[in-house]
Amino acid sequence: GAGVSQSPSNKVTEKGKDVELRCDPISGHTALYWYRQSLGQGLEFLIYFQGNSAPDKSGLPSDRFSAERTGGSVSTLTIQRTQQEDSAVYLCASSLANGINYEQYFGPGTRLTVT
Amino acid sequence: AQTVTQSQPEMSVQEAETVTLSCTYDTSENNYYLFWYKQPPSRQMILVIRQEAYKQQNATENRFSVNFQKAAKSFSLKISDSQLGDTAMYFCAFTLDNYGQNFVFGPGTRLSVLP
Numbered sequence: 001g002a003g004v005s006q007s008p009s010n011k012v013t014e015k016g017k018d019v020e021l022r023c024d025p026i027s028g029h030t031a032l033y034w035y036r037q038s039l040g041q042g043l044e045f046l047i048y049f050q051g052n053s054a055p056d057k058s059g060l061p062s063d064r065f066s067a068e069r070t071g072g073s074v075s076t077l078t079i080q081r082t083q084q085e086d087s088a089v090y091l092c093a094s095s096l097a098n099g100i101n102y103e104q105y106f107g108p109g110t111r112l113t114v115t
Numbered sequence: 116a117q118t119v120t121q122s123q124p125e126m127s128v129q130e131a132e133t134v135t136l137s138c139t140y141d142t143s144e145n146n147y148y149l150f151w152y153k154q155p156p157s158r159q160m161i162l163v164i165r166q167e168a169y170k171q172q173n174a175t176e177n178r179f180s181v182n183f184q185k186a187a188k189s190f191s192l193k194i195s196d197s198q199l200g201d202t203a204m205y206f207c208a209f210t211l212d213n214y215g216q217n218f219v220f221g222p223g224t225r226l227s228v229l230p
Contacts, residue, residue, distance in 0.1 A: 030214075031214065031215040033215075033218065040225075041223075042206065042220060042221070042222045042223045043206065043220045045218075045220075048215070048216065048218075050214050050215065050216065051214075056216065089158060091160065093160070095215050095218075097214045097215030098214075099212060099214075102148045102150075102210045102212075102215055102218070103148075103150060103162050103165055104150075104160075104162075104208075104215075104218065105162070106152075106159065106160035106161075108158065108159050109158055109159075
């Protein structure tokens, strides 16, 4: 079946503009994660969605960052008034997280460049 | 809070040789899951192997195997007969059995396989 997809694959934006990044998880996966990864670095957790529960937003670095997940499926990460330090690869992952299967399946990421 | 440590930021190995990547974690819980992920330069994150904490037998996937030492909270990855395509960042990860809420990644080990 289809894996996790993300769009766009690359985004170049000017400082101060807003951007929206989209994630389509694997069908049936209730858990969805957003991560940020700077060049050559590890994964920085941003936000976690699980079913209809309130999301865990503890990793969002500032109030310029927000995310939503509509209908328990597609998710959008929005960065307002982008700054140069927001430049990174944004990864989305989904998981069944059902007490048996917890592995995350990752999308290819969106490379964001703020000029 | 759970933590994951990978003490080797970078490693290298000759093609066809064997290499072991280290991972330790910290938790007071008894039921959890461990994973190794691979991220090649193309950046797509791929699951390599998983281990359930309640299983004493070490997981194996072809040339990849783990040495899971629950008492020592250690979860190392052994790659046998290393291939050039194994060159990647390797991330150790941990989650409790709680719907994926506390999924933690280590900082990663950059592995280079040399011809």
